[in-house]
Amino acid sequence: MRKRKGAGRPTISDVAERAGVSTITVSRALRDPSKVSDHLRRKINDAVRKLNYVPHSHASALASTRSNVIGVIVPSLTNNVFADTLRAIYDELYQGPFQVQLGNSRYVAKDEERLVRTFLGQGPSAMIVAGVDQTDATRELLENAECPVVQVMDISDDPIDMMVGFSHFEGGRAAGVHLVQKGYKRIGFLGARMDPRSHRRMEGFKEALRSGGRYDPDLMMTTTDSSSVSLGGHLIEQLRKRRPDLDAVFCNNDDMALGALFGCQKAGISVPDEMGIIGFNDLEMMAASYPSLTSIRTDRYQIGKRAVQMIKAVLDGETPEQKIIDLGFELQCRESTMRPKSKAR
Amino acid sequence: MRKRKGAGRPTISDVAERAGVSTITVSRALRDPSKVSDHLRRKINDAVRKLNYVPHSHASALASTRSNVIGVIVPSLTNNVFADTLRAIYDELYQGPFQVQLGNSRYVAKDEERLVRTFLGQGPSAMIVAGVDQTDATRELLENAECPVVQVMDISDDPIDMMVGFSHFEGGRAAGVHLVQKGYKRIGFLGARMDPRSHRRMEGFKEALRSGGRYDPDLMMTTTDSSSVSLGGHLIEQLRKRRPDLDAVFCNNDDMALGALFGCQKAGISVPDEMGIIGFNDLEMMAASYPSLTSIRTDRYQIGKRAVQMIKAVLDGETPEQKIIDLGFELQCRESTMRPKSKAR
DNA sequence: TGTTATAATGTTAGCGCTAACATAATGTTA
DNA sequence: TAACATTATGTTAGCGCTAACATTATAACA
Numbered sequence: 001m002r003k004r005k006g007a008g009r010p011t012i013s014d015v016a017e018r019a020g021v022s023t024i025t026v027s028r029a030l031r032d033p034s035k036v037s038d039h040l041r042r043k044i045n046d047a048v049r050k051l052n053y054v055p056h057s058h059a060s061a062l063a064s065t066r067s068n069v070i071g072v073i074v075p076s077l078t079n080n081v082f083a084d085t086l087r088a089i090y091d092e093l094y095q096g097p098f099q100v101q102l103g104n105s106r107y108v109a110k111d112e113e114r115l116v117r118t119f120l121g122q123g124p125s126a127m128i129v130a131g132v133d134q135t136d137a138t139r140e141l142l143e144n145a146e147c148p149v150v151q152v153m154d155i156s157d158d159p160i161d162m163m164v165g166f167s168h169f170e171g172g173r174a175a176g177v178h179l180v181q182k183g184y185k186r187i188g189f190l191g192a193r194m195d196p197r198s199h200r201r202m203e204g205f206k207e208a209l210r211s212g213g214r215y216d217p218d219l220m221m222t223t224t225d226s227s228s229v230s231l232g233g234h235l236i237e238q239l240r241k242r243r244p245d246l247d248a249v250f251c252n253n254d255d256m257a258l259g260a261l262f263g264c265q266k267a268g269i270s271v272p273d274e275m276g277i278i279g280f281n282d283l284e285m286m287a288a289s290y291p292s293l294t295s296i297r298t299d300r301y302q303i304g305k306r307a308v309q310m311i312k313a314v315l316d317g318e319t320p321e322q323k324i325i326d327l328g329f330e331l332q333c334r335e336s337t338m339r340p341k342s343k344a345r
Numbered sequence: 346m347r348k349r350k351g352a353g354r355p356t357i358s359d360v361a362e363r364a365g366v367s368t369i370t371v372s373r374a375l376r377d378p379s380k381v382s383d384h385l386r387r388k389i390n391d392a393v394r395k396l397n398y399v400p401h402s403h404a405s406a407l408a409s410t411r412s413n414v415i416g417v418i419v420p421s422l423t424n425n426v427f428a429d430t431l432r433a434i435y436d437e438l439y440q441g442p443f444q445v446q447l448g449n450s451r452y453v454a455k456d457e458e459r460l461v462r463t464f465l466g467q468g469p470s471a472m473i474v475a476g477v478d479q480t481d482a483t484r485e486l487l488e489n490a491e492c493p494v495v496q497v498m499d500i501s502d503d504p505i506d507m508m509v510g511f512s513h514f515e516g517g518r519a520a521g522v523h524l525v526q527k528g529y530k531r532i533g534f535l536g537a538r539m540d541p542r543s544h545r546r547m548e549g550f551k552e553a554l555r556s557g558g559r560y561d562p563d564l565m566m567t568t569t570d571s572s573s574v575s576l577g578g579h580l581i582e583q584l585r586k587r588r589p590d591l592d593a594v595f596c597n598n599d600d601m602a603l604g605a606l607f608g609c610q611k612a613g614i615s616v617p618d619e620m621g622i623i624g625f626n627d628l629e630m631m632a633a634s635y636p637s638l639t640s641i642r643t644d645r646y647q648i649g650k651r652a653v654q655m656i657k658a659v660l661d662g663e664t665p666e667q668k669i670i671d672l673g674f675e676l677q678c679r680e681s682t683m684r685p686k687s688k689a690r
Numbered sequence: 691t692g693t694t695a696t697a698a699t700g701t702t703a704g705c706g707c708t709a710a711c712a713t714a715a716t717g718t719t720a
Numbered sequence: 721t722a723a724c725a726t727t728a729t730g731t732t733a734g735c736g737c738t739a740a741c742a743t744t745a746t747a748a749c750a
Binding site: 356357360368369372373376400401402403404405406407408409410 | 735736737738739
Binding site: 040 | 727729731734739
C-alpha cells in the first residue's frame with residue numbers, strides 16, 4: 001500500500017460524500033452559492049459544519065492558478081507611518097477574498113529583493129511595495145510580474161506599474177519655506193535613519209533655505225541611527241552645542257520633532273520663541289502636545305486605501321485613468337512655529 | 346485539445362529539462378543541496394537562473410502538506426505594543442524557511458475567529474495569537490489545530506497550547522502600589538479602548554488602591570474609544586473638572602499618559618508635584634519626555650522572540666520545559682511620579 | 691573479487707482543488 | 721408538444737510539486 005496520507009483534515013471529497021454530491025458541486029457551493037440549488041447548498045453547508053471543513057487554500061491556488069494573496073513589503077513594522085498605510089490596506093481588503101502577505105525589508109534593499117522573489121513565488125494577485133528606490137533586480141522582477149504592482153508612499157515619474165504617494169522633496173521644501181517665512185534665521189535639519197525618502201525631504205528643505213538665503217550646511221545634522229524621541233533630544237542638544245545660535249529645526253519625522261521639543265524644554269529654551277520646530281508626517285500626537293507641534297501632514301491611510309482600490313480596479317479589468325496618484329501633503333501650522341513677529345531677531 | 350495553461354511561469358520541469366535531469370533532482374537541489382552532486386547542482390542552478398525560476402509555493406505546500414507559514418493574529422497594526430512583538434517575530438524568522446501570515450482582528454473577537462479559520466485553512470506550521478480572550482469557537486479551532494499554538498502578550502493558567510506574556514493584573518497592581526507608596530491620595534484611572542487586557546490592568550490597579558485604602562470608584566474613568574495622546578489630554582481634563590482634587594492617574598497605556606502630561610502642562614498643573622502620572626508598556630518616548638514618565642516596562646520584543654523560539658523547538662521535535670512563560674514587567678520609576686516627600690498634602 | 695553498505699538519481703502516484711467539457715433536469719416559446 | 725435555451729450537476733484531467741519507493745553508480749570491506 002503506497003498511499004500518501006495528506007494532512008488529516010477533511011477534504012472537499014469528504015464533504016461531497018457526506019452531502020451525496022460531487023466535489024465540484026461542493027466547490028461551487030462554497031465559491032459561488034448562486035450556482036447551486038438551495039436544496040443541495042443546505043446539505044453541503046451542513047456537511048461543512050459537521051466536518052468542520054476548511055478549504056485548503058494551497059490546493060485551490062494551485063488548481064486555479066490564482067492565489068488571492070496580495071504581497072505587501074514595508075521597510076519597518078514599528079514606524080507608525082507604515083502602520084497607518086498597512087491598516088488601510090487591511091481595512092480595504094477586509095471584505096474581499098484577498099489575503100495580505102506582509103514582508104519587512106528593514107530598510108535593506110537586498111532584503112526587499114529577497115522578499116519580492118519569495119512573494120512572487122506565490123503567484124500573488126498584486127504587489128504593494130514601499131518607495132521607489134528598489135534595486136535594478138527588484139525592479140526587473142516586478143516589471144515582469146504578471147500582476148499589478150503599486151509603489152506607495154513616494155512618487156516619481158518612472159513607475160514600475162502604478163504609484164500612490166506624495167513628493168518628499170516638495171514636503172521638505174514646504175517645511176523650509178515655512179521656517180523662512182516665519183522669520184527664523186539659523187535653521188537646522190535633524191535627520192535620523194536617512195533612507196532615500198528622508199534624503200529627498202532634506203534636499204527639498206535645503207533648496208528652500210537656499211532660495212531664502214538661509215542655507216548653512218553646518219546646521220544640517222544627520223545620522224544613520226534609527227529615529228526615536230530620545231534621539232531627537234540628543235541631536236538638538238548636540239547641534240546647539242555646536243551652534244548655540246540655532247533658532248529652528250526641521251526634523252526628519254515626528255518622533256524626532258517631539259524629542260527636539262523635550263530637549264528644548266529640558267534646556268529651558270522656549271518653543272517657538274527661541275526655537276521653532278517642525279516635524280514630518282503629522283502623527284496624532286503632534287496636535288496634542290504642548291506646545292502643539294507643526295508638521296507636514298501626509299495621508300498615509302488614504303495611500304493604502306487608494307493603492308488597494310487601484311489594484312481592485314485593475315483586477316476587475318478596468319483601466320485606471322491615472323497610473324500615478326499624488327496625494328500631496330498639507331502643512332499643519334501649530335504653536336511650535338508660531339513665533340511672535342516682535343521676537344524676530 | 347484540452348490542456349490547462351497554468352500560470353505561464355517556468356516550472357520545475359522546465360528547469361529539469363534544461364538541466365537534463367529529473368524534476369525530483371531539481372527539487373532536491375533546491376531544498377537540500379547536499380543531496381545532489383556538485384556537477385548536477387551547478388547545472389541546475391544555471392538553469393534556474395537562466396529561466397528565472399521561482400518555486401511555486403502552493404504546489405510545494407500541497408505536495409508536502411507543509412506550508413512553512415506561521416499565522417500571526419494581532420488586534421491592532423498601529424499599536425506600537427504589537428508592532429514590537431511583530432518585529433521580533435519577523436526578526437526571529439528571518440533566517441529560516443518560514444513566512445509570516447499576519448491578520449488584524451481589530452480587537453473584534455469574531456474577526457479573530459474568522460481569521461483563525463482562514464489561516465488554519467492554509468495548514469500553517471504554527472499559530473501565534475494575541476491574548477487569552479478568544480471565543481469558545483476560536484479556542485476549539487486552535488485546540489484541534491495540528492500545529493503549535495502560542496498565545497502572547499498575556500498569561501493565564503489555561504493555555505490553548507503555549508503562552509508567553511505577563512500578568513496585566515499584576516502590572517496594574519504594581520502601578521497602584523507605586524502611586525500609593527509615593528503618597529498620592531486621590532488616585533484616578535484613565536482607560537481607553539478597555540479591551541480585556543486593559544480591564545485586568547484596571548482590576549489589579551483597583552485592588553492595590555483598595556489595599557492601600559485609596560480606592561474611589563468616582564475616579565475611575567474609562568471609554569471604549571481607542572486610545573490616543575489627545576484622548577489622554579481630554580480625559581484628564583474631564584476628570585479634573587469632576588474632581589479637582591485628583592492628584593495622580595494611572596493610564597491604560599503610554600499614549601494616554603503622554604496625553605495626560607500635555608493636558609496637565611496646558612492647565613498649568615505641575616507634574617509630579619500636583620499630579621503623578623504613570624503609564625503602561627514603557628514605550629521609548631517615556632524616558633525621553635520632559636518630565637520623564639514613569640511606566641510599567643513590558644518586554645514586547647522578547648515576547649515575540651520567545652514565542653518563535655518555542656515554536657521552532659516544538660517543530661524540531663523538542664518538548665519545551667515549560668508551556669507558560671511569564672516574562673513579567675518592571676516598574677520604571679521616573680520624574681512623573683517623583684513627588685518630593687515634603688509636598689505630600 | 692564478490693558482497694554489501696552508501697550515495698546519487700529516477701519513476702510513479704497523488705496532495706486537494708478547480709477548469710473545461712459533458713450531460714441531465716428544468717423552463718420557455720411557438 | 722417539439723425545439724430550443726437555460727440551469728443544475730457530474731466526469732475527467734491536471735495545476736506544480738514532493739513522498740515513497742525503485743534503481744543505478746560508487747565506495748567500503750572482507
